[in-house]
Amino acid sequence: MGTKIKSKEIMSSSSVPIIPGYYGDDQSDSRLQKEAEAIGYPVLLKADRGGGGKGMRIVESSDEFQTMLNQCRSEARNFFSDDKVLIEKYITKPRHVEVQVFADRHGNAVHLFERDCSVQRRHQKIIEEAPAPLLDIEVRRGLWETAVRAAKAVGYVGAGTVEFIMDEQQQFYFMEMNTRLQVEHPVTEMITGTDLVEWQLKVASGAVLPRTQDQIVQNGHAFEARICAEDPDQNFIPSPGRLHHYQPPPVSDTVRIDTGVGQGDVVTGYYDSMVSKLIVWDKDRESALRKLQNCLMQYQIAGLKTNKEFVARLAGHPNFKQADVHTGFIPQHQSTLFAPRPALTPYQLALAALSLLSVEASKTNISETDPYSPFSTNTGDRVNLLQTRKILLQSSQGQDTTENHEIEVAYHPDAKYSLTINGTSFLCNAHLTKDKESYIIHGNLGESFFTANVAIIDRTMYVFCGDQSYTVTLPLPKFFESLQDQQMGGAKTPPYSSRVTKVLVKTGEKVNKGDILVTVEGMKLETNILAQEDGVVAEVLVSEGETVPGNSSVIQYET
Structure with a gap:
């Protein structure tokens, strides 16, 4: 099952439906293009040994076939040391539905229901859920039975995932079999109350499967979101770096965090860019989705760009809530998913400015070394010093969209500040404590009390307060900009x-x-x-x- 072409030959002979396409040995350019023409555009080129979205290209017309073939082969050689490709009819608005299967050495094979992994970028999954929404029960049973038949056809032992492409009429076709546990296996564990890693160990040691098919029961709904170090505004380009501040949501019986990093660690450029997986469970899809959104808002990550906010927007999209999903979901809703973000409110800007003032005061306070210095306090009681100043901050509302903000600061003798932004004023004070590479700030801003986590890396400030998280930048002086130009x-x-x-x-x-x-x-x-x-x-x-x-x-x- 390690090669797509061989696996499709086996599946076809076992009466498992496969996508119309070309799976032959003749790999000449002319033969491949001839087969693509016969299948009819659009077609999908795939590396025979590919995976993870590598070595895949959608070809819309004959004019671009050779270019896409060259790119597909290049990736296939570099990632899999084999440039053999296959051609499949490209199904428009396809859903990606897969079935978890398990088999032992005693001839037993079971399924643990299905997952929907349709929402993807670069042919790689972002959000997965189980069970798959809005499927007819006959279709579900067909998926389960076909997946088990596929596993038995190859005498499979262990954990596996049989992946299917499904069209808008819910007709499904075998795509490939992943002969391992997948990244998204926790959603299956959540709805079945199983530990599939434990199952693997038992089956590998020769034991019988822990449960029979009748004993595997589905309960509730689960989602998984992949939190990755990447920049959605730059075509999801990976963004490795140091996790100066990292605080995932709290875990519980219904909230699970799988992660391999902690605060202070570095997400390197040598491996996958995933930071963590957020898995949630609840009684139904609507409740589970609401829990997913709430947990996404609680993530605190500073020091590198992540897809956290993008995934939160995706999970809150009306079409996603209605389970109107397919593999082209992100391109279809490009304008709304990447719409300019709302401008920061005066309150948010004031909180950022107050945090900056608090950090600044903590770094300039030298009373321990010189108690008589007029610089040893951050109040307005200074000799021959200005008691007002201006702070400039910059915020981003999306790709290539920035806004400058001027905050007027007035110092008060009682260690308070008055902050004025666009005519709105706040009387405030704050207390700051250091937390490793970040700060915890709490105090009063206007009439409200707040507690916030703040990290400052280079010229960027990350602010986390309640379910809000945002960044502001300290602009470079103009003479620096002119030098750069x-x-x-x-x-x-x-x-x-x-x-x-x-x-x-x-x-x-x-x-x-x-x-x-x-x-x-x-x-x-x-x-x-x-x-x-x-x-x-x-x-x-x-x-x-x-x-x-x-x-x-x-x-x-x-x-």
């Missing part, structure tokens, strides 16, 4: 270690904004590095086959 233009790799696969320009060559300069691979991604403006290549700093650290300069060009 005078520098020579350049192009850099993503923020993780990458291998250079193609260098497409030479010294002295003219390039236009948007031209592909270099192609690199890393963290399961093939990335094109583009020219950010028009210019002439001054120097090529890398060569094909070279492995370079994250944020490495690869091209310099004169603008």
Whole structure:
């Protein structure tokens, strides 16, 4: 079952439905294109040994077939050392539904119901749920029976997942079998009250399956959300870095957190970008989804970009709530999922400014070394010092959308501040304590009492207060910006270690904004590095086959 072509041959001979396509040995370009034409566009190219979304390309027309085939083969060689591909008819608006199966050495095979894993980016799953919503019971039974038949057809032993693609008429087709437990197996554990890792160990030691099919009972609904170090606003590019502050939601009998990192750890560029998995259970889908949203709002992560806010928006989307899901869900709802975020309120800006003032005061207080210094207090009782100032903050409302904010600060003799933002004023005070690499701040802001966690990394401040989390940036002085504008233009790799696969320009060559300069691979991604403006290549700093650290300069060009 390790190769897609062989597994489909076995399934077809066992009366398991497979997607119409080409699964032959003739891998010549001409034969593959001929078969694609016969199948009819759109088609899906897949690496025979692929997985995790690698070596997959959707081909919409004959004109782009060769380009997509080359890309598919390139990824297949680099990730799986085998560039053999297959072609399948691409089903529009497909759902990705899979069945958990288990078999032992005594001829017993069972299913543990199905999961829906349709919501994906880059052909990789983001949210999974069990059971799959809005399926006819006859379809469910057909999925279960077909999955068990598939496992028996190959004499399977252990944990496995039989994956299906389902069209809008709920007709399903065998896609592949993953011969292992998958990332999303906890949602199955939640609705069946099982420990599938324990099952694996028992079956591997020769024991009979812990339960018969009649003893496996489904109860309630479960969701899993994958929290990854990536930037959704930049096409979900991985964003490795240090977890200066990391506080997942509290766990319980119905809330589970699977994670391999803690505060202070580094999410490297050498492995998958996943930080943790959030798994929740409740009596029905609506209740479980509400719990998922509440838990997502409680995540506190500072130091790197994550998809936490994006996943929360996705889980709250009206179509997702109605279970109107398919693998193209994100592109279909691009405009709403990536809509500009609401502007920060005066209260949020005041809280950020107050946090900054509190941290600043803690760092400048030198009373222990010089108790007579006028700088040893953050009150307004200073000799010949201004008692007012302005703080500039910057917020982002989405990709390439920023807003500047000016906060007027007035110091009071009783260690309080008056903060004014766009005509709205707050009288406030705060107390700060250090918490490893972040701060806990509590106090009064206007008429309300608050407690917040704050982390400041470089020029970015992360603020977590209740179910709200947001960031503000301290803008660079204008003379720094002018110096940056005078520098020579350049192009850099993503923020993780990458291998250079193609260098497409030479010294002295003219390039236009948007031209592909270099192609690199890393963290399961093939990335094109583009020219950010028009210019002439001054120097090529890398060569094909070279492995370079994250944020490495690869091209310099004169603008």
